[in-house]
Amino acid sequence: xxxxxxxxxxxxxxxxxxxxxxxxxxxxxxxxxxxxxxxxxxxxxxxxxxxxxxxxxxxxxxxxxxxxxxxxxxxxxxxxxxxxxxxxxxxxxxxxxxxxxxxxxxxxxxxxxxxxxxxxxxxxxxxxxxxxxxxxxxxxxxxxxxxxxxxxxxxxxxxxxxxxxx
Amino acid sequence: xxxxxxxxxxxxxxxxxxxxxxxxxxxxxxxxxxxxxxxxxxxxxxxxxxxxxxxxxxxxxxxxxxxxxxxxxxxxxxxxxxxxxxxxxxxxxxxxxxxxxxxxxxxxxxxxxxxxxxxxxxxxxxxxxxxxxxxxxx
Numbered sequence: 395x396x397x398x399x400x401x402x403x404x405x406x407x408x409x410x411x412x413x414x415x416x417x418x419x420x421x422x423x424x425x426x427x428x429x430x431x432x433x434x435x436x437x438x439x440x441x442x443x444x445x446x447x448x449x450x451x452x453x454x455x456x457x458x459x460x461x462x463x464x465x466x467x468x469x470x471x472x473x474x475x476x477x478x479x480x481x482x483x484x485x486x487x488x489x490x491x492x493x494x495x496x497x498x499x500x501x502x503x504x505x506x507x508x509x510x511x512x513x514x515x516x517x518x519x520x521x522x523x524x525x526x527x528x529x530x531x532x533x534x535x536x537x538x539x540x541x542x543x544x545x546x547x548x549x550x551x552x553x554x555x556x557x558x559x560x
Numbered sequence: 561x562x563x564x565x566x567x568x569x570x571x572x573x574x575x576x577x578x579x580x581x582x583x584x585x586x587x588x589x590x591x592x593x594x595x596x597x598x599x600x601x602x603x604x605x606x607x608x609x610x611x612x613x614x615x616x617x618x619x620x621x622x623x624x625x626x627x628x629x630x631x632x633x634x635x636x637x638x639x640x641x642x643x644x645x646x647x648x649x650x651x652x653x654x655x656x657x658x659x660x661x662x663x664x665x666x667x668x669x670x671x672x673x674x675x676x677x678x679x680x681x682x683x684x685x686x687x688x689x690x691x692x693x694x695x696x697x698x
Contacts, residue, residue: 422675423674423675426675426676426677427580427675427676477576480576480580481576481579481580481583482583483579491575491576494574494575494576495576497574497576498572498574498576498577499576501574501577501624501653501674502653502674502675504653505624505652505653505654505655505674506653506655506674506675508653508654508656509653509654509655509656509673512656513656520624520654522624522626
């Protein structure tokens with residue numbers, strides 16, 4: 395059961411537009427680059443949420459004076475299948491190529507959302523994706539609110555996670 | 561369109577995107593491409609290949625990379641012979657007007673916004689061909 399965090403409704407990242415544009419970024423990227431549909435579930439806010447997927451990528455979220463982090467979580471087999479759909483080549487789901495693949499996917503998802511949100515007055519800055527096995531993710535302090543948006547690709551549940559630092 | 565032997569330099573810090581661009585080029589009949597992982601390596605390769613008498617004829621570069629951004633590589637090229645007129649396409653997730661204007665001001669030949677389809681890349685290459693050949697299609 396989710397523990398609803400106490401959130402300031404004023405925080406610009408706690409905005410329907412933010413959630414919608416990051417979700418649309420994922421859907422658009424996977425559809426355009428790999429011809430793969432994705433289906434989204436309702437997002438929720440939880441303080442102590444822990445990612446359950448195998449591979450993650452995080453990008454800093456900065457829109458002065460606000461900071462946070464966006465993370466995308468996938469299973470290895472999903473990334474290997476996406477790679478195959480994009481390039482027509484099979485890769486070992488255990489290989490390092492899944493990390494490179496998730497890095498580029500997150501780059502496109504972030505770029506899509508950044509473009510749309512900055513048109514609406516956000517000032518999101520450029521950032522570099524940091525892909526890694528989920529177990530190696532830097533710890534996200536539990537006092538920060540996490541917005542979780544689950545979505546399905548190839549029948550596997552993946553997640554977008556937005557962490558609000560301040 | 562450009563000759564099938566056109567020599568491309570593909571610049572991106574992610575191997576997946578370099579492979580996607582390379583595959584799209586191969587599917588269009590272009591089999592002569594070299595990859596670089598960032599702007600700094602790309603600039604070095606541009607100089608080396610020019611010095612060896614086998615210069616690159618087209619650069620396709622990501623914008624957001626460590627070491628040297630794609631826009632900075634473009635600026636360096638536009639300020640130095642023999643790269644001043646090399647066709648240069650930015651493949652970027654940056655779709656904002658300010659970025660597009662900055663690239664246009666520096667002299668980008670064209671840009672592709674990620675995510676993109678192979679058909680989009682083909683269309684952009686056709687536009688680039690027309691641009692570098694004074695509006696004439698092949």
